[in-house]
Amino acid sequence: xxxxxxxxxxxxxxxxxxxxxxxxxxxxxxxxxxxxxxxxxxxxxxxxxxxxxxxxxxxxxxxxxxxxxxxxxxxxxxxxxxxxxxxxxxxxxxxxxxxxxxxxxxxxxxxxxxxxxxxxxxxxxxxxxxxxxxxxxxxxxxxxxxxxxxxxxxx
Numbered sequence: 620x621x622x623x624x625x626x627x628x629x630x631x632x633x634x635x636x637x638x639x640x641x642x643x644x645x646x647x648x649x650x651x652x653x654x655x656x657x658x659x660x661x662x663x664x665x666x667x668x669x670x671x672x673x674x675x676x677x678x679x680x681x682x683x684x685x686x687x688x689x690x691x692x693x694x695x696x697x698x699x700x701x702x703x704x705x706x707x708x709x710x711x712x713x714x715x716x717x718x719x720x721x722x723x724x725x726x727x728x729x730x731x732x733x734x735x736x737x738x739x740x741x742x743x744x745x746x747x748x749x750x751x752x753x754x755x756x757x758x759x760x761x762x763x764x765x766x767x768x769x770x771x772x773x774x
Contacts, residue, residue: 641691687713702735713762741768
């Protein structure tokens with residue numbers, strides 16, 4: 620078993636979803652995971668400042684695997700008396716492996732979240748532009764994925 624398989628198995632068994640902020644406090648390290656029967660996503664981040672982080676995305680979906688280094692930015696934060704909201708933007712370029720062929724892939728992502736001491740809401744949209752000229756076997760559609768999560772904390 621290689622390291623990638625070990626990490627995916629560990630996250631799959633421990634939780635179906637783990638959410639964190641794409642940028643945290645200075646020198647903060649984050650791990651986010653999203654797992655379903657059709658898709659696995661793992662994001663590892665390191666925050667240089669409270670507004671900027673570098674990260675690496677591993678995403679497996681159907682026959683594709685994406686390996687994309689990226690930069691994450693906190694664009695806006697609202698701190699209220701009893702809540703906080705954030706807007707994040709991420710961009711990166713990396714590789715997609717599809718049917719044993721590798722081609723380039725370019726990522727853009729927007730994340731919005733709002734949390735209070737009682738509720739948490741998370742919205743994201745991930746877009747990956749595929750290089751279909753380098754690998755004609757790729758589906759002609761680019762990769763689009765949206766995720767919405769909302770929870771009431773158990774206090």
